[in-house]
Amino acid sequence: MRRLISLCLGLVLAAALPMMAAAQDGPLRIDITEGVIEPVPVAIPSFVPENGASDMAAQITRVVGEDLTGTGLFRRIPQEAFISSISSFSSPIQYADWRAINAQALVTGAVTVEGSQVIVKFRLYDVFTGQELGEGMQFAGTTDGWRRMAHKVADQVYSRITGESGYFDSRVVFVSESGPKDQRAKRLAVMDYDGANVQYLTGSGSIVLAPRFSPSGDRVIYTSYETGSPRVHVLSVGDTQSRILPAQAGSMSFAPRFTPNGQGLLYSVNEGSNTDIYRMDMASGQTSQLTTGPAIDTAPSFSPDGSRIVFESDRSGSQQLYVMPAGGGEPTRISFGPGRYGTPVWSPRGDLIAFTKQNAGRFHIGVMRVDGSEERLLTASFLDESPTWAPNGRVIMFARETQGAQGASSLYTVDVSGRNLKRVTTPDGASDPSWGPLQ
Amino acid sequence: MHTGHYISGGGHLALLLWVLFGSVFSSEPDAVEVREVSVVSEEEFAALTERAQPPESTVDVTAPPVPEAEAGAPPPASAPDPEPAPQPDPEPVPEPEPETAPEPVPPTPEADAQQETQELAAPAPEAAPQIDAPEASDRPTPRPAPRISPEPVPEPEPQADTAPDVQEAVEPEPSPDAIEEADPQEAEAPEAASTEIVTEAEEPSRAPSASMRPQTRPNRPTPQPEPEPEAPSETQTAEAPEPEPEPTPEPEPAPEPEPEQSASETSEQLEDGIESALAEALGGGGTTDPEPDVPVGPPMTAGEKDALRLAVQSCWVVDVGSQAANVTVVVGMDMARDGTVVQESMRLVSSSGGEGAAVETAYQSARRAILRCQRGGYDLPPEKYDQWDELEISFDPSGMRIR
Incomplete structure (x- = not known):
């Protein structure tokens, strides 16, 4: 028995001593976990x-x-x-x-x-x-x-x-607003990312909403009330020529977006109190319904790899964010915090989803992981909405509207870390930005 | 879920297999053989006393006291004639004391053979006197001979009486031994008998460790030639002062590491000795040559490490919104003696949490921090250069990452 114990002790020592000695050998190791955050x-x-x-x-x-x-x-x-x-x-x-x-x-x-x-x-x-x-x-x-x-x-x-791609040589399409709130003229405009070189794409005769750049930056899709009812237009940025997409059953609602390959559209159709998400191939005009049910499902946005879609829905009783496969299917709820979540946009990096959150009477622009974790609110104001990602997924531009009858909307940018909130100088008011690709 | 268990189990299994089949025990049989000798001694105690005494080299130890007793106490000389043989029995106990004399010798490599023989002899006489103790009752006369120490422990009073006699007897003892320099040491020892006994207890414990030291000490001269290369660096400043500064720094670092190790790292040396034996048995000793140089210097204190950490992190700029903020990188580098980084040696040792451009960006950020904050060189203790001549710094931004 004593021999057995001594043998065991010998084994333990023989195993432990080299390990202890090995821990002492080698270069001096220093662990640094705190740095500085400075330009x-x-x-x-x-x-x-x-x-x-x-x-x-x-x-x-x-x-x-x-x-x-x-x-x-x-x-x-x-x-x-x-x-x-x-x-x-x-x-x-x-x-x-x-x-x-x-x-x-x-x-x-x-x-x-x-x-x-x-x-x-x-x-x-x-x-x-x-x-x-x-x-x-x-x-x-x-x-x-x-x-x-x-x-x-x-x-x-x-x-x-x-080590990341830049975003300076890029343009932003937005809705230029002028005049008081009750008689506001809206025009489609495009500018450099920093607010320079503003060019107007449409006249001020009709209301335009929700412009979106195509992935290649050569086209813009937007909703116009030019015909009296909301219709989706596709505009070529080069020659500013636009065409109306064929009307669908029911009324095409807001927030049409391009698919990652630029060949299709995601949009929502409103029928009575029910709104569902559809996908349309722009070349053939074929459509497919991606969501069903009595709830309001809208504001779809593709993941950059085209495999999933994030959208907002009130199917749980309150407006929350859901992720579903690109071809439709059972969605997974990813937002669980207090308040209402809307207008989700998938980051070009694919790692985050930006959203608008309304809680306790204030609006926030926030980001969360694609699984809903690590939610962070980057801004807070009377009204922050319409987030859009810089092409490198590092900066978010959004529209902020001030309170009151004389309130105006303008564009801001904020780093994904929540730092460096800046206003983008535009000639007039601005809303509904959509950041185009790096040129 | 059980990945940790699997990894742990696999690691332990591999470790046990390595120990069992890695010819680890090739070096251990030596210790077992030593115990066998002690077992044999138990079978024949009387015979052992006779056998053990001669090999113990007790002749050297007993020889001096015998002439001393004869010269210092001629009246009892009538009995001693038959007793000289039993006298050595109690004498083996004082033997450890005279061993103190050879102890100063061990620092020299000669100690290897001497200490080994003494170690084998030491256990045998210890058992012998215990049995001889009743026999010693019949030997009132020989006891005056072992005046040195065994008596003062059981009988404090006779110590006072015999102490002066012992001192006189001890003084002449060392002189006949051989070395005169050792004489004053022995004379000092008997003055404090209790302290001597303590030191003797410690010394035998050092004996096994010292047996392994001779292997490492020959390697220590290697750090001494290292300070020599300092000379060329110093020659850049001035040629004339070269010879003077060279000798002064060389002896200083050499003695410093030795006492610190002997005082605090005796256990570590044991481990190192075992490790080196295992490494040799496993044939992995080829790469151990540079390693023994590393532990030569005293270890870096936590304060010194913190100072280096703070110096580097004050220049580490973290872009918390970037993908590089998810990457932990370990940067390796060689250091010059003036505390500056050998820039060409900087390398990415490992990374985790990302890939591609994010890793490269994290590495470059860490690299800039190290180079930017070194200025004229990091404030590192020059006497511990062997400890920090190679650095690995881990940059982990997870604590700063925005969740």
């Missing part, structure tokens, strides 16, 4: 005007800086703090000078204007590693499109530093 300091010296285009170079540099700092993830170091100056695009970088001012990234560029053509070159440097981050790139375009080239430079910088 990354970036140095963006004025792009070098290589052909006397100093004004254009300054404008492009400014837009690049505004794009990056507008994300809330970057902080531009003022030029007055620079120790080195970039006099030539190909001159070597004095990393120590940029480290001294704590710049983590350095963006250098050059602008060449030849007639109506403009060429923008840039390089991005990781200051503390002393290496160029990626390779230098150049973009060529017309002088009228200089903002797009600035956005493209900013997209590249953003992507190389964050």
